[in-house]
Amino acid sequence: MSFNELGLSPHILRAVKELGYEQATPIQQQAIPAILAGQDVLGGAQTGTGKTAGFTLPMLHRLLANHGRGGRRQVRALVLTPTRELAAQVGESIVKYAHHLPFRTLVAYGGVSIKPNLDAIKLGIDILVATPGRLLDLLTQGALTLSALEVLVLDEADRMLDMGFITDIRRIMKALPEERQTLLFSATFSDDIKALADDLLKTPTLIEVSPTNSTAEQVNQRIIKVDRERKRELLSHMIGRNNWQRVLVFVRTKQIADRLAEQMVKDGLDTVAIHGDKTQGARNRALADFREGKVRVLVATDIAARGLDIDDLPHVINFELPQVAEDYIHRIGRTGRAGRGGEAISLVSLDEHDQLKAIEALIGLSIPSEIQEGYEPSGKPTRQTLPGNKQLQSPSRERGHANARHNSGKNSAGKGQSAKPAGKRPAKGSGSKPAAPARKKEVRGEDTGFAPLRRLPKAQRDDYQDNSNEE
Structure with missing residues (x-):
């Protein structure tokens, strides 16, 4: 009509x-x-x-x-x-x-x-x-x-x-x-x-105009199973290998958005993050640069990306599945707009199994899954998360960790067993005072998704740089 x-x-x-x-x-x-x-x-x-x-x-x-x-x-x-x-x-x-x-x-x-x-x-x-x-x-x-x-x-x-x-x-x-x-x-x-x-x-x-809680038919959805620590490496690899020029990546938190963007820049991919802590001016500039092709990858939280209308956006990547299943529909709706085709890829680790089940139940579809050669999942929970997305406490370290020895001594003494006192350091002058306990390193359960940065081989970084300059 x-x-x-x-x-x-x-x-x-x-x-x-x-x-x-x-x-x-x-x-x-x-x-x-x-x-x-x-x-x-x-x-x-x-x-x-x-x-x-x-x-x-x-x-x-x-x-x-x-x-x-x-x-x-x-x-x-x-x-x-x-x-x-x-x-x-x-x-x-x-x-x-x-x-x-x-x-x-x-x-x-x-x-x-x-x-x-x-x-x-x-x-x-x-x-x-x-x-x-x-x-x-x-x-x-x-x-x-x-x-x-x-x-x-x-x-x-x-x-x-x-x-x-x-x-x-x-x-x-x-x-x-x-x-x-x-x-x-x-x-x-x-x-x-x-x-x-x-x-x-x-x-x-x-x-x-479409069934409730359905996803756009023109969006090709797929799952890639991968260990959480290797998601960033796989994401950079896919963008570079396939020469994708405009990619929207979704993450759950502001911290991960910033960290992922920083590491992808080091991989040779022009990347910027938008989230609620960014000023409105910074968000507007980032979005404008992404639309104009000056930025190749836009990393966004759900709130910041809600309602983004970007012409010809072929790829949406769920770096992490959303906690709320309905958000999956909104995320992948950024591509496949106005009758155009699009692709939505979700990088799914073992600890996200429950979120995936909830999404598939909501949309009434079993999303096809695959494994990328060279990025096969180990089948084990990540270092920092267990199935169900529970946070692990910072583990005790056997090698000279002052807190571990101190706590071990207290626990053993409580059971009537002898315990070695923590090592002491002579103080200046007469007497001595116990060494200050080492600061306990905070482990953030939410700030996971990639291992400590391992820069890709120079040849791969050069490929990314070359690809990003292609018309």
């Missing part, structure tokens, strides 16, 4: 044509007529299906019908997103679709100065795209009123709940008029999402 058949304004159709859009996607075909009719919508769709245009185009059409009525510009449409990156991308899309319309759009999120937001609001805005935290800041300061709101969109509502925004969302709802159109979009329909929809939506139209 073409966009010309959907009843949209000629000004909107002109922008759509200029963007090269021809045929509406399935979610657009279903959502646009329902939203134009003023209905509340509960939409279930994976990322990359065109849902942003699916709610934005009819929203703009409805705003245009009443434009110019009343006095000062006030916020008439609000789009809530879970992350800064998604807010920026949705805002950018709205500006493109509204290119020939007389609307002012503001994108507001935390991590940057609030002053530009305040200045824009004083001039008057029609459409606000915001994260919950920054929106509450604006409301609390009295800089913004939402009494004239006509349309509310909750984009990626499941992620907002996962990130703990439910309290913020309910506070925001109290500032909204009762009479409004509400559109809620989610990649998954958990019980919490259904409960939220019951509270916010009035007799909504349900739109699902």
